Amino acid sequence: MKILVVGSGAREHTIIKALLRDGEKHELLAAPGNAGIAADAEIVGLDPTNPKVVTEFALASEIDLVIIGPEAPLVAGVADRLRSAGIAVFGPDRAAAALEGSKAFAKEIMAKASVPTGMAWSVSDHVELMAALERVGAPYVVKADGLAAGKGVLVTEDLDAAIEHADFYLQHGDVLVEEFLTGPEVSLFFISDGTRVVAMEPAQDYKRALDNDQGPNTGGMGAYSPLPWLPKDFTKNIQTIIAQPTIAEMSSRGTPFIGLLYCGVILTDDGPKVIEFNARFGDPETQVVLARLTSPLAPLLLSAATENLAASPAPKFSKDCAITVVLASEGYPENPHTGREIIGLDKLDKFANVSIAHAGTAWDGTTLLATGGRVISVIATGATFDKARASAYAALDVIELEGSHYRSDIALGVD
Ligand code: AMP
Ligand code: GLY
Numbered sequence: 436m437k438i439l440v441v442g443s444g445a446r447e448h449t450i451i452k453a454l455l456r457d458g459e460k461h462e463l464l465a466a467p468g469n470a471g472i473a474a475d476a477e478i479v480g481l482d483p484t485n486p487k488v489v490t491e492f493a494l495a496s497e498i499d500l501v502i503i504g505p506e507a508p509l510v511a512g513v514a515d516r517l518r519s520a521g522i523a524v525f526g527p528d529r530a531a532a533a534l535e536g537s538k539a540f541a542k543e544i545m546a547k548a549s550v551p552t553g554m555a556w557s558v559s560d561h562v563e564l565m566a567a568l569e570r571v572g573a574p575y576v577v578k579a580d581g582l583a584a585g586k587g588v589l590v591t592e593d594l595d596a597a598i599e600h601a602d603f604y605l606q607h608g609d610v611l612v613e614e615f616l617t618g619p620e621v622s623l624f625f626i627s628d629g630t631r632v633v634a635m636e637p638a639q640d641y642k643r644a645l646d647n648d649q650g651p652n653t654g655g656m657g658a659y660s661p662l663p664w665l666p667k668d669f670t671k672n673i674q675t676i677i678a679q680p681t682i683a684e685m686s687s688r689g690t691p692f693i694g695l696l697y698c699g700v701i702l703t704d705d706g707p708k709v710i711e712f713n714a715r716f717g718d719p720e721t722q723v724v725l726a727r728l729t730s731p732l733a734p735l736l737l738s739a740a741t742e743n744l745a746a747s748p749a750p751k752f753s754k755d756c757a758i759t760v761v762l763a764s765e766g767y768p769e770n771p772h773t774g775r776e777i778i779g780l781d782k783l784d785k786f787a788n789v790s791i792a793h794a795g796t797a798w799d800g801t802t803l804l805a806t807g808g809r810v811i812s813v814i815a816t817g818a819t820f821d822k823a824r825a826s827a828y829a830a831l832d833v834i835e836l837e838g839s840h841y842r843s844d845i846a847l848g849v850d
Contacts, residue, residue: 436733437462439493440476441483441513441526442504443469445761445792445812446718449725450502450732451475452790457731464496470803471793471811484508486516493522500525500737503694506582509714510536514694523740527714530690534681535697535714538611539580545709548680552709553614564601567612568594576613579604586768588652590615618702620710621662622720623670625678625698626735628744629691632678633735634670636727636752637662638720644768646844653768654809657845659758659820660723664849669707673698677709693739722759722792722814727752755816758823758846760831764795765838767808777803777810778835788823789815789830805836820846 438454438461440447448471454461455475463476466483481488484507493501501517503509503526512529526532533540539557544550556567557580568575575597579587589600601610624635638660644650666672677698685692697713697720725732730751738747764771777796780803783789792814795807813830817823824846831841 436499436737437464437497438733439464439466439479439496439498439501440504441466441489441501441508443467443472443483444504444718445794445809446716446721447504448472448475448792448794449722449812449814450504450716452792453725453728453732457733459731459733461733464498466492469793469806470796470798471791473798484511484513486511486513489513490516490520490522493517494520498522500733500740502526502736504715506532506535506713506715509694510582523737525694525736525740527692527694528690531685531692531694532714534685534692534712536582537580538578538711539609541712542611544681544684548684550677550680550709551706553616555611555613557609557611558601558605559609560605561602564598564605564610564612568597571612571614574615576615577601578611578613579607580609580611581607586652616701616703616708616710618704621665621669621700621702622658622717623673623698623700624716624720624724625674625682625696626739626744627678627682627692627694627696628739628742629693630682630686630742631744632674632682632696633744633747633749634674634678635724635750636660637665637670638717638723640717640720641842641845644763646842651768653763655717655719655761656763656842657758657760658720658723659756659846659849660720660727661754661756673700673707677707681712693742719759719761719812722812723757726757726759726790726814726816727755729753756818756820756823756846757814757816758820758827759812759814760827760841760845761794761809762811762813762831762834762836762839762841763809764805764807764836765840767840771808772838773804773806775805775837777805779833782833783830786826786830788817789813789826791830805839810836810839820849
């Protein structure tokens with residue numbers, strides 16, 4: 436298959452590495468990719484959020500399948516244009532990607548489909564905001580309605596901080612004030628062809644920057660899979676009460692969701708509730724979910740893209756424990772320092788069961804530079820989480836990047 440992967444993060448690098456493990460040999464292209472992806476796929480320099488440019492390239496290059504990694508191209512309508520040009524694309528149209536692009540829209544769909552989620556109030560000015568904050572009380576959960584690069588959500592006990600955050604995002608659009616929910620969080624991915632869904636394996640993400648869930652929210656600092664503490668019927672239950680009704684509601688509106696429905700779920704005392712939907716693979720959860728995938732990825736995604744998931748065998752996963760730890764630049768997430776040299780990746784070959792996925796990296800001549808907040812995902816597998824942790828952290832020890840930081844408690848105590 437000739438496959439174009441759109442995006443430039445560790446998620447896309449992980450997808451490409453999984454495609455390389457498929458029995459069939461694919462021709463892989465990536466737009467715009469990064470320094471790590473360049474070793475595994477042909478780099479195409481184009482604007483990944485420009486529907487016309489991506490579609491013209493895919494047509495001219497006779498691409499069999501386009502896999503869209505990040506949310507921005509989806510919300511920009513890249514999948515719509517590819518699909519109307521007759522190209523198989525794994526990723527929802529703009530109208531369906533609104534499940535991620537607008538938190539108020541996601542709440543509306545969940546209400547219609549009777550999907551369990553916290554209560555929320557959409558506010559469009561300061562007066563409505565104050566009334567909503569008073570109604571819910573502390574801790575306050577305030578979310579920008581639209582995409583905000585992972586910075587739109589604030590959970591705080593501090594009323595002034597909640598007001599300041601909300602007032603800032605009210606300049607750009609609506610804000611959601613949500614009921615505060617407590618419990619462990621789980622990320623569960625479903626592949627959908629618009630009517631059916633197939634579950635991947637659950638993973639847990641570590642969103643805060645520092646150990647013990649301290650510090651600011653980030654795009655994700657690490658993850659692990661499987662989650663041995665989950666009830667046995669968890670995945671089936673989430674499929675029945677969340678994924679399937681959501682997909683059915685989208686289809687009945689004439690905006691079928693074809694791609695990956697990421698269900699961010701919190702296990703409350705009242706049962707699982709949706710904390711967010713994303714319209715794409717999660718990062719860094721993809722690194723651990725795909726590390727355990729033992730069946731081919733491309734035919735699965737193609738069968739979803741061609742609305743024929745029923746014809747594809749269910750994905751298979753190993754029982755291995757997989758963890759990923761994100762190496763981040765100094766100052767991430769607020770103000771990452773970039774442009775520094777990364778040293779030591781050439782020494783990682785000696786680590787069995789360890790792989791890396793590049794996120795923010797680029798070559799400057801012969802020097803590998805960190806170009807983003809999240810720089811590299813180190814992924815390790817083992818028979819236990821302790822073994823996987825030992826491998827991942829030993830590998831991180833040999834990577835040098837001035838000022839960089841990572842969490843040391845990923846999957847700690849899970850065995
Ligand atoms: P989101 O970007 O919506 O995933 O939110 C980022 C993080 O904020 C989540 O992973 C949760 O840890 C936290 N969060 C979001 N919504 C709530 C909520 N309603 N109650 C408690 N914590 C929340
Ligand atoms: N890891 C959270 C996300 O991908 O949005």
